[in-house]
Amino acid sequence: MHKFDINYCNNCGNEIRQEIPEGDQKLRDVCTQCGAIHYQNPKIITGCLVEHNDKILLCKRSIEPQSGKWTLPAGFMENSETTMQGAARETMEEANASITNINLYAVYDIPHISQVYMMYRAQLKSEEFSPGIESLEVALFERKNIPWELLAFSVIKEILIKYYEDLDKGSFSLHTGIITAEMKQHLSKRPDGF
């Protein structure tokens, strides 16, 4: 959805060629006419693990990828917002849910798709939520009912595991980690001990 070929220059419309600009170490998309360099950089996904009493809020995706699978509300961070504002905005867009007490909880790198997840832990302001346009269903889940085998993304599964481990310990701390392509094969399995 965010990816397509870079064949032409955004600036002047002329053709692109791959070359290593002066002082650079990497091949870049450079315009043959105006010289504009079209850098491509990782994108931030920001979202929320929303608590309410002893439950957490999950959204069933209505869009690809992973339509029909469950996830935490999250999406691409937009220009001119903070990561926290983006997390709250995505929670409103996908779950029509207002949140409070928002703290950074997890930073996960996914280098094979050039994404960085920045997930906040937050509390629901009131028991009001409903599916946004990118969700088929939104619901609060008790721990015993988490649909482990039907989660959309490995990173979300990892963060939920860390969350319940922290809950058992009674203390929450920032988690960081790396998600690899190979982890996807475990996505349909319930994690050990859960």
Add this chain to the structure above:
Amino acid sequence: MHKFDINYCNNCGNEIRQEIPEGDQKLRDVCTQCGAIHYQNPKIITGCLVEHNDKILLCKRSIEPQSGKWTLPAGFMENSETTMQGAARETMEEANASITNINLYAVYDIPHISQVYMMYRAQLKSEEFSPGIESLEVALFERKNIPWELLAFSVIKEILIKYYEDLDKGSFSLHTGIITAEMKQHLSKRPDGF
């Protein structure tokens, strides 16, 4: 350097117009011909606060913006790397310095320029470093010699203040914050108590 006008489609070279795509809430650059949507998203700057004995490593910038001012080694995160790999790469590129014991230390939003800083705290592997192509000079600074009035960026100044506060407390924790455009006016001032 990373910014220019989006006038033409990267994919097919035809003209762009601004419109709100179906299911979206924001004006985007959309191709009038192939329909490709050219999203623009915040970029991650990743880098390191490198310690060695009681000193920290600063680089004097050889490039704009803020050429001639001092900063921590940091730069745009690249596709296919982790934030930590990016931080180590930038430290090598700008200071020819190898680092170890790398931990996430600060996450700062700069919404007015759509950047997110992810800074790691690390230790120098050995007392070997030298200016990379984007640095005029690289040096280890004792606390009393930090060039507070000659720092390149507000975010770096904020992170250094947090660092010395943590050092006084004897414990380091992750810092998060927001840098506003107005903070730039304090850049040439030594912070209170330093």
